[in-house]
Amino acid sequence: MIDAYLWVTGNPRKILVMLEETGLDYEVHVVNIWTGEQFEPDFLELSPNNKVPVINDRDGPGGAPLSVFESGAILEYLADKSGQFLPADGAGRYKVIEWLHLVAANLSPALGQAHYFVTEFPQASEHAANRFRNETARVFRVLDEQLVDKDWIATSEYSIADISAYGRVRGWKNAGIQIDDTPRLKDWLARMEARPAVGRADAVIGEMRAGLTTGMNDETHSILYGERQMARR
Ligand SMILES: N[C@@H](CCC(=O)N[C@@H](CS)C(=O)NCC(=O)O)C(=O)O
Helix, strand or coil: CEEEEECCCHHHHHHHHHHHHHCCCEEEEECCCCCCHHHCHHHHHHCCCCCCCEEEECCCHHHCCEEEECHHHHHHHHHHHHCCCCCCCCHHHHHHHHHHHHHHHHHHHHHHHHHHHHHHCCCCCHHHHHHHHHHHHHHHHHHHHHCCCCCCCCCCCCCHHHHHHHHHHCCHHHHCCCHHHCHHHHHHHHHHHCCHHHHHHHHHHHHHHHCCCCCCCHHHHHHHHCHHHHCCC
16 A cells, blocks of 8 residues: 655646556545645655655565655656556666656756746746746757657656656646647647546546635745745754
């Protein structure tokens, strides 16, 4: 059984998609990062960087429990555990890991900052908004090129690189870019959305959203980007 500590945002969504794709047993634990639950001491034990997603596999290596944070690391762990969506060895394994890292190291930070400056704080800096919007658009074009001669990002097979990219690419509107500028990536997104497991993950997130009374506001901004986030612990 996998305990999955999640919220309704893009990085946790990757893990839900993976859990649904693999068929591994899991239980969702909602961590509301908009009210500060990521700073609870018990959660920080699992996730010292105060971020979701995190998993705890009750039956980890050697039968002992193991917790894993960082969405890329979790995807790799679940792929190895289930024997799916990451070749066990050979060139394909490293192609998948390569693109998994590109998502974590380039796409995610650029898109996150574009979201911040374009959508959350458009008044803060036009220069920063342009910089991160352009960088996101550039990485989208890099992904688009990968799809010239195949359906999936890393190799001809669907993999955790696609699942990881999906969690972020689907948020393109908040980064102020146009998906029509990368038509192959747009088609890939449609292929992702057509997968039954992606639909089931969406339904789980819909249930998590159903109980929500507020979205982002001044208080959530302080928790995610302000005093609460910067406080020493
Ligand atoms: N590099 C991390 C990023 C995780 C991340 O940014 N999580 C956000 C939600 S999508 C979060 O938990 N934010 C809460 C906070 O920063 O306090 C990963 O890929 O898992």
